[in-house]
Amino acid sequence: MRLLRSTLTAAALPVALVTAWWLISRGSQSFFWPPLSDIVAELRPTWLGERLRADVVPSLLRLATGYALALAAGILAGLAIGLSARLRQYCEPVLEFCRSIPPPVLIPIIMLFAGIGDQMKVIVIVSGCVWPVLLNTAEGARAIDEVLRDTARVYRLRPAARFRHLLLRGASPHIVTGARQALSIAIILMVISEMFAASNGLGFATVQFQRSFAIPQMWSGILLLGVIGVTLALAFKLVENRVLAWYFGLRRHQ
Amino acid sequence: MRRIAVIVAVVVLAVTAACGEGEDDDGVRDVTIGLLPASVTAAIHVGIDQGFFEEEGLDLSVETGQGGAALLPAVSSGQMEFASSTPVSLLLARDRGLDVRVIAPWTGDGTAAEGTVASANVVLAADPAIRGAADLDGRTVAINALTSVGDLTIREAVRQAGGDPDGVTFVEMGFADMPAALAQGNVDGVWTAEPFISSLIAEGHHAVEGTNNSDAVPQMPTQLIFTSGGLIESDPELVAAMTRALEKTLAYVGEHPDDVRAHVPTVLSELDPDIVARLDLDVYDTEVPRDPLVRVGELLELEGWIENPADIDGLLP
Amino acid sequence: MTTAPVLAVDHVRKIYAGGDRRVEAVRDLHFEVTAGELVCVVGPSGAGKTTLLRCIAGLLDVTGGEVRFEGAPIDGPPRGMAVVFQEYGRSLFPWMTVRANVELPLKEKRVPRERRAVLVRDALATVGLDDVHDAYPWQLSGGMQQRVAIARAVAYGPHVLLMDEPFAAVDAQTRADLEDLVRALWSRLGVTVLFVTHDIDEAVYLGQRVLVLSNSPTVVLEDVAVDLPAARDQLSTRALPRFAELRAHVYGLVQQAKRGARTVMADPTAIGRPNVYEGRTT
């Protein structure tokens, strides 16, 4: 019952907006502002055929690869930095510098060493989403309870167990926060990276539709990107609820 | 969904903000023309200096902030009255139902230039094995925008030279990024424009024979000045005045290339003066040639980029 | 009976040095604990009890002297030692069930799976928690959480069990139950227990010996032997006249310690029979 109600609450605004969009745009004659019904009608023929394999899948693969690499690198470096005050002192200014560079301005430079293929696009995604993961993880590692660390030492947890059961889980509420921020950055960079030296991809195809004045198809690309974003956010929430079940329970009990 | 809502909101704002057109007390009309941030735009400043627009009662502002892709939507939404675009984009837009109409010529076919290197776009390559267009088969070529003049003409050039146009891989890249990509070997050829052509040639790269626009479509204009059908209907005097001013400008710049060169820094303020001095200037048409546009239309149909025969009559004045 | 000490605290000194601030927490602590003993440590707040315990547990390096566990100098937490911390809420892994919390140290000790299951079940049964194996620590009351921590220590099978004010944060009734649990575990398992508390009643009720520490920088003020019968009971033991005498004696010592005494003054309530340590008699 509660689940039903919260689902309804969450869905209310989007449903209202989509309905409003549908009604307002109905019968629209504007070239750049076609009816939502036309856009939805374009979704299937535009994206489910050849483009699924040629554009959608490559985009999602690059997104997944870049996001996974950013998570792995961000968590490892973040734990190291969070655990060592010395390392933190050395890294802090550099980290602040790195995170404040918007990745799109780096693309021409990344192209110089990574070429113009998938590798470049994955690096662009990583270079943008590694920072929130890294910084949040470092914060999380610092926040791990001292008594728990002592407990782990007293019971002689080996490095692997310390990493898995103490550091990773202990920092996980912060890691998840960073990973959530990184996910939306990753989607944005997936699209942006496809605007440079691309020859396929969801963002690329959408821009091409715009260039060639295939406006309903362009909107369907934007719609698809939005749907992918929402789907990934929902999937993230599911994973989060599983991984952090203990944390939400703990907070409710306090 | 939230993302979509934001996009919707932004678009609504952009569309509503896209209104506004002014007339001063003295009857002078404020109009805006959108042109590329490139040396070709220097010509319009020559025209303004010569007073051609003032004579027609026009106070013209030149907008170069928006890239070529944004100019068609900007004109059809009324954000600006006039802009330049390629015949390919204009014919594509008409095919999709966007009412754009050409009111004046702008830059023409590069072969009319006096210099040895054409000022229009051409493919440059590093590998000496790439001599002619057919050698591009199996290679990667960078162009500034896909589904536009670049791939249309290069594919045609390869086809004419007996190669397979589907064998060429095109990647989209800004002109400024092309030299590095070529040097790194990320691409085999770059389809570029001045001032990059001059500097790449100076670095030892060579032009690939038969890849000039004019090889695929002789006498093809590179850019045309257009407006929206709506403005032609609602304010034909304004359009006629603009056309007259542009024609005077084009006639004048053909005779006074040095004036154009002098205005290049107005458009590209950060360009090295040495390069400005050596730059191959664009060639301007004085009338819109019909036959090349028909040819472009045929190619668009051949490539399957448009569904119906190209609407040349609807596009031309 | 000359049993080798399982724990030897040999002129231990601890100075906290952080930046340019130096705090001498422990000056010269010297005592031994024989296998199977239950020794309580009391002292004023800030006396250095926690510091001492952390030095013994190998969580803290000593500045001078050394701690020996079963003859070997301590260098990091040794095998065979378990610690129950005061902050039960922070010493259990909140992302693990009760069972997983108790089992983890055994896994790290490479105890085979079947044996682990038995040890976990027995330990939880011993502390009276048969039905919460799958609960998370934060779903339990404070007293139950501390029982889980004790079960974890017991299942680990330590030779020495260190407890730092383990019951300071639970209510009085739970506390009495837990005290009896510690006595029961100690006599049943034969484990050596070093129990830090600032509660004098608790120290006398639980211990065979009570070490009274001075103010920081700390020395042992007196080592009081508790000659109460081994079978202890919350009602009858606490009602014994001897309990009251020992309690009064330890109370007097702690008062002296608070006033800054480094050696014991002549005191009319000094009726305990202090042990004798290297050159220092009372």
Ligand SMILES: Nc1ncnc2c1ncn2[C@@H]1O[C@H](COP(=O)(O)OP(=O)(O)OP(=O)(O)O)[C@@H](O)[C@H]1O
């Ligand atoms: N990490 C530290 N850095 C500096 N000084 C410390 C540190 N930990 C403890 N101290 C100091 O050492 C002394 C002994 O502290 P400790 O915590 O061992 O006392 P305690 O007997 O356990 O006190 P309590 O009864 O309050 O638990 C105190 O003066 C304290 O301020």
Ligand SMILES: [Mg+2]
């Ligand atoms: Mg303490």
